[in-house]
Amino acid sequence: MQNILEIDGISKSFSDIQANNDISLYLRQGQIHALLGENGAGKSTLVKIIYGIIKPDHGSMILNGKLYDPNTPEVARNEGIGMVFQHFSLFESLSVLDNIILGQKGNQKKDSILERLDDLQKDYDLQIDVNKIVATLSAGEKQKVEIIRCMLQDPKIMILDEPTSVLNPSEVEKLFNFLRKLSKQGMAVLYISHKLHEIKELCDTSTILRNGNVVKSCDTADVTINELAQLMVGKAIDNKIKLSQPKQERVLDIKNISYTNPDIYGTSLKEIQFNVNFGEIFGIGGISGNGQTELMKVLSGEVGLNDGNQILYHNEDISGLDINERRQREIVFVPEDRLGHSAVSSLSLSENLLLTNLWDHNFFSNGVIDTNYVDEKTSEVIEKFNVQCNASGSLASSLSGGNLQKFVVGREIIKMPKLVVCEQPTWGVDVGSASLIHNYLIEISNSGSTILIISQDMDELRSICHRIAIISNGVISKPYDAKRITPEDIAIEMAK
Numbered sequence: 001m002q003n004i005l006e007i008d009g010i011s012k013s014f015s016d017i018q019a020n021n022d023i024s025l026y027l028r029q030g031q032i033h034a035l036l037g038e039n040g041a042g043k044s045t046l047v048k049i050i051y052g053i054i055k056p057d058h059g060s061m062i063l064n065g066k067l068y069d070p071n072t073p074e075v076a077r078n079e080g081i082g083m084v085f086q087h088f089s090l091f092e093s094l095s096v097l098d099n100i101i102l103g104q105k106g107n108q109k110k111d112s113i114l115e116r117l118d119d120l121q122k123d124y125d126l127q128i129d130v131n132k133i134v135a136t137l138s139a140g141e142k143q144k145v146e147i148i149r150c151m152l153q154d155p156k157i158m159i160l161d162e163p164t165s166v167l168n169p170s171e172v173e174k175l176f177n178f179l180r181k182l183s184k185q186g187m188a189v190l191y192i193s194h195k196l197h198e199i200k201e202l203c204d205t206s207t208i209l210r211n212g213n214v215v216k217s218c219d220t221a222d223v224t225i226n227e228l229a230q231l232m233v234g235k236a237i238d239n240k241i242k243l244s245q246p247k248q249e250r251v252l253d254i255k256n257i258s259y260t261n262p263d264i265y266g267t268s269l270k271e272i273q274f275n276v277n278f279g280e281i282f283g284i285g286g287i288s289g290n291g292q293t294e295l296m297k298v299l300s301g302e303v304g305l306n307d308g309n310q311i312l313y314h315n316e317d318i319s320g321l322d323i324n325e326r327r328q329r330e331i332v333f334v335p336e337d338r339l340g341h342s343a344v345s346s347l348s349l350s351e352n353l354l355l356t357n358l359w360d361h362n363f364f365s366n367g368v369i370d371t372n373y374v375d376e377k378t379s380e381v382i383e384k385f386n387v388q389c390n391a392s393g394s395l396a397s398s399l400s401g402g403n404l405q406k407f408v409v410g411r412e413i414i415k416m417p418k419l420v421v422c423e424q425p426t427w428g429v430d431v432g433s434a435s436l437i438h439n440y441l442i443e444i445s446n447s448g449s450t451i452l453i454i455s456q457d458m459d460e461l462r463s464i465c466h467r468i469a470i471i472s473n474g475v476i477s478k479p480y481d482a483k484r485i486t487p488e489d490i491a492i493e494m495a496k
Helices: 043-050 073-078 096-102 110-124 139-151 169-184 196-202 225-233 292-300 323-327 349-355 371-384 401-413 431-446 458-464 487-494
Strands: 003-014 017-028 032-037 058-063 081-084 157-161 188-192 205-210 213-219 250-259 269-277 281-285 310-313 331-334 419-423 450-455 467-472
Touching: 003 043, 017 032, 017 043, 017 058, 017 188, 017 205, 017 213, 032 043, 032 169, 032 196, 032 225, 043 157, 043 188, 073 081, 081 139, 096 110, 096 139, 110 139, 110 169, 139 169, 169 188, 169 196, 169 487, 196 225, 205 225, 225 431, 250 292, 250 450, 269 281, 269 292, 269 450, 281 431, 281 458, 292 331, 292 419, 292 450, 323 331, 331 401, 349 371, 349 401, 371 401, 401 419, 401 431, 431 450, 431 458, 450 458, 458 467, 467 487
Parallel strands: 032 188, 032 205, 081 157, 157 188, 281 450, 281 467, 331 419, 419 450
Antiparallel strands: 003 017, 003 058, 205 213, 250 269, 250 310
């Protein structure tokens, strides 16, 4: 196989942060190549350089034997580089077909696009109703639209960033079959993921970055998952702390929660009932878009409830309390959307930490913000959760997604709260950071905190939870013992 893309000595720095340092790698025709690394290792910077979003400070790229120096994504697409981002870039209120047409270059006729789309769907099993409104699609269907838009641009190289983070197991299998078919037909795939078992299953070769440097490029078959993880983080991954058994003492009791979503494309909740005990880690799994975000808003107090809907916390009805009143009862929340919902991008880490502690008198002295105390607590979060940043004064927007996630989770659970409600706690973080977050959650659970985790990652829930329930179409299943729930149980509940 010949090299289709050669990257030689690429370097890029932002202020005093060296994001990429003399990176070289080779992408071969017909090869699925994994790009691995911790959060902040330099993966996103490198692919943004390849895709023409940012310019390198030094180094060069050769594409199909010619010098390649894109200054815009349009140039990259015209040269045969396609990219499917982790965060979808679709117009929710438009149809699938409208989104596909908008994603094409030039003034192509609708009939011509439909003809090519029909061939593409038949050849690659990418069937989807093009008349559907995007907002009504599942996460897997939205990703399919992104892939179709990319494929219609006739790429020779496809870059995928965390493509399975919102997919269920059957959708992952279909995606892998699709990518294998592309590679057999000669396309090169650059695949970014933190799920190392997927890398072992799918990828031919792997390049591992750490602190902006290439630490190894190898055939994936020649290394174990543990070796990949150790190369990424530079040390052995700590084993998880053993879970203690929770007490049979009710902390949270959700009674008959129904919520009608005002968004016509949203999911409504129907008679949600479950309970969580003292020191328990209770997981709620399910495919994205089945009511998880709505449940989080109900539990946090962001939306109100009708009479007869009860959230009992230590036998107190907190249904009518707002989010700050719930925080005053030592309940903390970690929403899924870390930038915009959990943190304000234009504020510093210290300011973001203060935002969720405005009720806490320890952060104030004689009615004035105690900046020294705020900075001290922020630095404590940064150190304990290994947040890669300059200092407590760093803007939230300057952090990589995974490092911001570590900060947001750490900001809440470092308080040793009585109840933690978190949605997607390890979304987009590397294996070492996920292990760190899991260990802290188990540690505070063993110390008496009660934890509710809403996650699409069933492996995560099975590894750290005592019990698991599945949410589907706004309805929650009976709870299962996390150690005994089977893939068949999960599939049946998700299909309801």
